[in-house]
Amino acid sequence: MLSNLRAKEGEKTRPKPTGFLFDVIACPNYTFEILGWVGYSIMVFDYKQPTYLAFSWLFTFVGFYQMTEWALSKHRGYKKEYGAQYKAKIALMPLFENLLIPLFKQKKE
Numbered sequence: 001m002l003s004n005l006r007a008k009e010g011e012k013t014r015p016k017p018t019g020f021l022f023d024v025i026a027c028p029n030y031t032f033e034i035l036g037w038v039g040y041s042i043m044v045f046d047y048k049q050p051t052y053l054a055f056s057w058l059f060t061f062v063g064f065y066q067m068t069e070w071a072l073s074k075h076r077g078y079k080k081e082y083g084a085q086y087k088a089k090i091a092l093m094p095l096f097e098n099l100l101i102p103l104f105k106q107k108k109e
Contacts, residue, residue, distance in 0.1 A: 016082050026075035026088045030067040034093070037063055068092055 021028035041056040068091075075091035 016085060017078070017088075023087045024089060026078060026091045027067070027071040030071050031092055034060070034064050034067060 017026075021031070025031055037056075037060040041053070041060045044052050044056045046052055071092035075088065078086045078088065
C-alpha cells in the first residue's frame with residue numbers, strides 16, 4: 001500500500017495517501033508498529049529476568065518518541081502539500097494525540 005505512494009519516475013508530486021486508516025490517521029503504519037512493540041514488551045515479562053522487561057519497554061518508548069516525531073512532521077507536510085484535500089485528523093495515536101502534541105510543540109519553539 002505504501003509503495004504505491006512513491007512518485008512515479010519523472011514526476012515531482014506524490015499521490016495523497018488514502019484508504020484503510022489514512023483518512024483518519026496520518027501514519028497508521030507507525031501506529032501499528034508501536035502497538036506491536038507494546039505487545040512484545042507485554043509478552044516479554046519474566047519475573048526471573050526483569051532486565052528483559054526493562055530493555056523492551058525502553059526500546060518501545062524510544063521508538064514511540066521517534067515515530068511520533070516522524071508522524072507529526074509528515075502530518076504537517078501533508079497539510080501543507082494537500083491543504084483542504086487532506087482529511088486525516090490526527091498524526092499518530094487517537095487517544096494520546098492531545099497529550100503528545102503540546103510536548104513536541106514546546107520542544108520545537
